[in-house]
Amino acid sequence: MSKIALVDDDRNILTSVSMTLEAEGFEVETYNDGQAALDAFNKRLPDMAVLDIKMPRMDGMDLLQRLRQKTQMPVIFLTSKDDEIDEVLGLRMGADDYVKKPFSQRLLVERIRALLRRQEAIGGEETAPTAETKVMERGNLRMDPLRHAVSWKGQDVSLTVTEFLLLQALAQRPGFVKSRDQLMDVAYDDQVYVDDRTIDSHIKRLRKKMRSADSEFAAIETLYGIGYRYNEE
Numbered sequence: 001m002s003k004i005a006l007v008d009d010d011r012n013i014l015t016s017v018s019m020t021l022e023a024e025g026f027e028v029e030t031y032n033d034g035q036a037a038l039d040a041f042n043k044r045l046p047d048m049a050v051l052d053i054k055m056p057r058m059d060g061m062d063l064l065q066r067l068r069q070k071t072q073m074p075v076i077f078l079t080s081k082d083d084e085i086d087e088v089l090g091l092r093m094g095a096d097d098y099v100k101k102p103f104s105q106r107l108l109v110e111r112i113r114a115l116l117r118r119q120e121a122i123g124g125e126e127t128a129p130t131a132e133t134k135v136m137e138r139g140n141l142r143m144d145p146l147r148h149a150v151s152w153k154g155q156d157v158s159l160t161v162t163e164f165l166l167l168q169a170l171a172q173r174p175g176f177v178k179s180r181d182q183l184m185d186v187a188y189d190d191q192v193y194v195d196d197r198t199i200d201s202h203i204k205r206l207r208k209k210m211r212s213a214d215s216e217f218a219a220i221e222t223l224y225g226i227g228y229r230y231n232e233e
Contacts, residue, residue: 002116003027007037007063008052008078017050020105021112034058038066048074048115050108053090061093068094072148072160074115078103091201096162098198118187119161138171139233141219155213162187163206166199170220170230179227203228 004026008014011032018028029046031037035057037049049067051060064075077090077098090098096115099108136143140153148164150157159167169186170178178186180199187202203220210217221229 001025001027002048003029003046004112005029005031005037005041005046005049007031007034007049007055007060009033009055010052013052013078017105017108020109024109026112034060034063038063041067045071045073047119048076048112050076050078050112051095052078054080061090064090064093064095072158074119074161076108076111076115091198092205094160094205096160115161118165136168136171138174138230139219140214141167141171143168143171152210152213152217157209157213159206159209162202163209166202167206167220167230170228171232174230174232177223177227177229183228 004021006014006018006021006028007030008017009032014030014032018030021028029040031040033055034051037051038058041049051063053060060077064077067073067075072094074096075094077095079090079098079100097111099111134145136145142151143149143164145164145168148159148161150159150164150167165187166183169183183199187199203222207217207220210219219231219233221231223229
């Protein structure tokens, strides 16, 4: 049973969403501010967190920043209806997905299940290695899906589930272009719609992380209006 942490200062959301998730078979822990959630996470991490952005004591952005210092567990943001800045900033800080308020609880459940499936696909043990699970080496890049491990020039790079899947998709076929639609198919289930901005934000953060290991990293090339390409170095 996957454990989901739900963090929101709206008690109606905490009550209704937790009831829905529990009915779907999840174990749910609720917190009404970011600091209370962080205190609990320091003792035991959940399998996934769903975070509101605007909360007292510690908001969702600050909580995500603290979490990303020690874990790459999947995180979904709950954002206000028209606040695109929050959505983009959240993705660039390392959130895996976002859902706009007011939201369909069914949609949130599908987003949660999709992220958990993607995490299992990366980290699950397989009886026989496949293209998605065997260790991949492309020049200075090494990716081990079963351990969710990435290194560049021997230096470890910590990636979220979404970032890992996008890098894997690009690096599997160096020199070939992947459109944003193709990358969406890799990172999200068919029933989950995301726009181009979401993929671009994940790629921007992925590049930033790789450049933290090597300031001259340039293996991911943008082809404007087309998509992205991995160039083996």
